[in-house]
Amino acid sequence: MITLSNLSKQYNGVSALNIPELTLEEGELVGLVGNNGAGKTTMMRLMLDLIQANSGFVTIDGKRVDQDDAWKSFTGSFLDSTFLIDFYTPEEYFGFIGEVYGIPQAEIQLRLQHFETLMSGEILGTGKLLHNFSNGNRQKIGIIGAMLIRPRILILDEPFNYLDPSSQIVVARLIQEMNRDLGTTVLVSSHNLNSISDICGRILLLEKGNLMMDKSHVPGSMDQELEAYFLDAVK
Amino acid sequence: MAINTIRILTRLRFRQFFRQKNKGLVGKIIIVVYFWLLELLLFFMLRKEGITDFPPLLVAGICLGFIVPDFLLKLIFEHDQTVMDAFIRTRPISQSSWDRFLSVSQFWKASNLSMPLILAPACLLFMPFRWGLVTLLVLYLFSVFGGFLVMLFKHKGNYPLEKQVSAKAGRSFRQGSGHHVFGIQSRSFLRSKRLKTSVFVLTGVFFFQFISQGFAEIGRFDSVFLTFTILYAAIGLSQWGLSIEANFFCGIWTKPIPVHRLLEDKFLFSAFLGGVTALVAIPFCYWFKIPLYAPLAYALFNAGVGILLIMIDAYKCMPFDLFGKTFFNYQGSSSTFKGSAFLALFVVMIIPIVLPHILPEWAALLILAVIGLAGCVLYRPYFRWVERQFLKNRYHYMEKYLSK
Numbered sequence: 001m002i003t004l005s006n007l008s009k010q011y012n013g014v015s016a017l018n019i020p021e022l023t024l025e026e027g028e029l030v031g032l033v034g035n036n037g038a039g040k041t042t043m044m045r046l047m048l049d050l051i052q053a054n055s056g057f058v059t060i061d062g063k064r065v066d067q068d069d070a071w072k073s074f075t076g077s078f079l080d081s082t083f084l085i086d087f088y089t090p091e092e093y094f095g096f097i098g099e100v101y102g103i104p105q106a107e108i109q110l111r112l113q114h115f116e117t118l119m120s121g122e123i124l125g126t127g128k129l130l131h132n133f134s135n136g137n138r139q140k141i142g143i144i145g146a147m148l149i150r151p152r153i154l155i156l157d158e159p160f161n162y163l164d165p166s167s168q169i170v171v172a173r174l175i176q177e178m179n180r181d182l183g184t185t186v187l188v189s190s191h192n193l194n195s196i197s198d199i200c201g202r203i204l205l206l207e208k209g210n211l212m213m214d215k216s217h218v219p220g221s222m223d224q225e226l227e228a229y230f231l232d233a234v235k
Numbered sequence: 236m237a238i239n240t241i242r243i244l245t246r247l248r249f250r251q252f253f254r255q256k257n258k259g260l261v262g263k264i265i266i267v268v269y270f271w272l273l274e275l276l277l278f279f280m281l282r283k284e285g286i287t288d289f290p291p292l293l294v295a296g297i298c299l300g301f302i303v304p305d306f307l308l309k310l311i312f313e314h315d316q317t318v319m320d321a322f323i324r325t326r327p328i329s330q331s332s333w334d335r336f337l338s339v340s341q342f343w344k345a346s347n348l349s350m351p352l353i354l355a356p357a358c359l360l361f362m363p364f365r366w367g368l369v370t371l372l373v374l375y376l377f378s379v380f381g382g383f384l385v386m387l388f389k390h391k392g393n394y395p396l397e398k399q400v401s402a403k404a405g406r407s408f409r410q411g412s413g414h415h416v417f418g419i420q421s422r423s424f425l426r427s428k429r430l431k432t433s434v435f436v437l438t439g440v441f442f443f444q445f446i447s448q449g450f451a452e453i454g455r456f457d458s459v460f461l462t463f464t465i466l467y468a469a470i471g472l473s474q475w476g477l478s479i480e481a482n483f484f485c486g487i488w489t490k491p492i493p494v495h496r497l498l499e500d501k502f503l504f505s506a507f508l509g510g511v512t513a514l515v516a517i518p519f520c521y522w523f524k525i526p527l528y529a530p531l532a533y534a535l536f537n538a539g540v541g542i543l544l545i546m547i548d549a550y551k552c553m554p555f556d557l558f559g560k561t562f563f564n565y566q567g568s569s570s571t572f573k574g575s576a577f578l579a580l581f582v583v584m585i586i587p588i589v590l591p592h593i594l595p596e597w598a599a600l601l602i603l604a605v606i607g608l609a610g611c612v613l614y615r616p617y618f619r620w621v622e623r624q625f626l627k628n629r630y631h632y633m634e635k636y637l638s639k
Contacts, residue, residue, distance in 0.1 A: 088418075101490075
């Protein structure tokens with residue numbers, strides 16, 4: 001279980017996030033939506049202890065993430081390219097992850113087979129360094145790196161960015177499978193309402209750092225309320 | 236039209252230069268001031284000795300002699316400046332305007348100004364004013380000309396993305412090859428031309444000096460170049476601290492990798508580089524009748540004192556752009572100067588040079604080896620202490636890592 005308590009973050013006196021209370025239950029697949037600057041990435045960075053909160057804290061299994069490193073051993077995450085080691089090949093990068101988490105290399109190879117559709121023959125065996133891959137393929141490598149450890153908690157920021165439509169569908173399916181088959185708690189942010197509506201059982205809407213909506217959702221259906229909210233915003 | 240474009244590009248370049256946090260500039264100013272002080276010191280010391288007449292032709296010759304190292308340094312360290320980055324490429328700037336801008340910019344480029352600036356006090360103090368001014372002007376013009384030649388010489392014209400670096404061993408899945416964090420050190424070093432060049436070239440220059448001196452004075456033990464040779468390979472890498480890891484620190488921090496492991500592996504890899512240079516130096520020491528334990532003593536001192544001291548605040552750094560090439564992208568290249576590393580480097584290099592001059596040779600080398608060995612034994616608790624210093628203010632440093 002993940003809890004956010006009185007969590008706030010300000011940049012130069014401007015509030016970037018302000019969440020009084022939020023709980024993500026074990027096994028939930030939660031979508032995080034909001035316009036640019038809504039605070040989605042800030043929230044994820046705070047959850048991963050990458051930045052300091054001005055007040056409040058995040059706990060995972062009752063332990064504060066900024067005081068106890070236990071969460072690192074079962075949390076997979078990919079927010080942006082600062083998660084990738086540019087001078088590694090994909091094989092080396094996945095091998096590195098395997099070693100860090102104590103997963104045998106043979107097992108890593110086995111697990112990678114599960115991502116063959118996503119990699120579509122463009123990632124393994126190319127001899128290229130991550131630095132030289134396209135943004136789309138770097139995105140895929142980052143997502144696979146986060147999922148490879150079969151995490152109990154998976155946090156992905158805009159995983160559908162840079163991906164072609166087919167790959168977006170594959171990623172959505174992989175996230176859903178991981179949540180369903182392994183019981184992984186997933187928090188995924190996106191600007192794409194369709195992608196979120198397709199897979200998430202709960203949707204959070206952030207606006208200027210505030211949690212405007214927290215609602216249950218039936219995956220696969222369109223959320224009229226959510227669409228109306230964004231339509232109103234541009235009127 | 237072309238003049239207007241040159242004006243816009245120049246303004247853009249200057250704004251970028253002054254508006255970004257430019258620690259590199261601070262570093263350059265410190266270096267220039269440091270040399271000015273040395274020149275002043277030399278001038279007053281010579282006056283105190285009663286030497287007041289300096290043959291202008293000789294001084295001018297010595298000053299102009301610095302054109303060669305100035306040119307060589309630019310040739311070694313500068314990258315292709317002619318590459319337009321994505322921003323410039325997508326603007327209506329013709330190739331001819333760009334070429335003219337590059338040529339004109341040689342006149343105010345920092346690297347072309349630095350040597351005349353450094354030597355300005357020497358020219359003005361040791362020569363009559365007119366002689367000094369003319370020498371400076373000639374030095375400046377030669378430096379600009381050298382910069383222009385280097386620009387032409389380094390011109391490749393490829394946009395960085397087109398030039399892909401491949402890992403020769405990356406085709407097959409490398410099983411259990413001991414990547415973990417040590418791999419980060421070795422691979423970043425071997426796959427980044429910038430990093431490799433800076434370490435190999437200067438080590439090579441020192442090694443060449445050591446060998447030249449050795450042949451010239453067989454049997455006479457002068458520690459300077461041997462020290463530089465062994466120390467620089469390791470210190471040249473470790474001085475960057477966590478600048479390489481800063482590029483992907485989010486990926487490290489969110490995984491169960493303790494920071495002290497990164498530091499320890501950087502230490503071990505740097506010490507390994509120092510060890511390799513020491514081993515390479517041993518046959519030459521035998522040849523030049525230098526005690527064979529000298530390179531070993533220096534290697535130990537290098538690891539146990541030099542690297543540890545240099546890495547005392549390894550976490551205070553900015554990301555080092557391993558693949559940076561473009562003209563307008565200076566991030567991570569010039570912004571990583573660290574005053575503390577500079578000071579530590581100074582101390583680390585002075586001790587092994589001075590000690591053999593004030594103590595018997597064997598005693599000096601023994602002391603260096605013993606304190607080096609002590610440092611090597613204590614490196615783990617030392618880096619746990621460094622890690623604690625990092626953790627005390629980790630968000631501050633991590634924010635800097637994210638600012639690339």
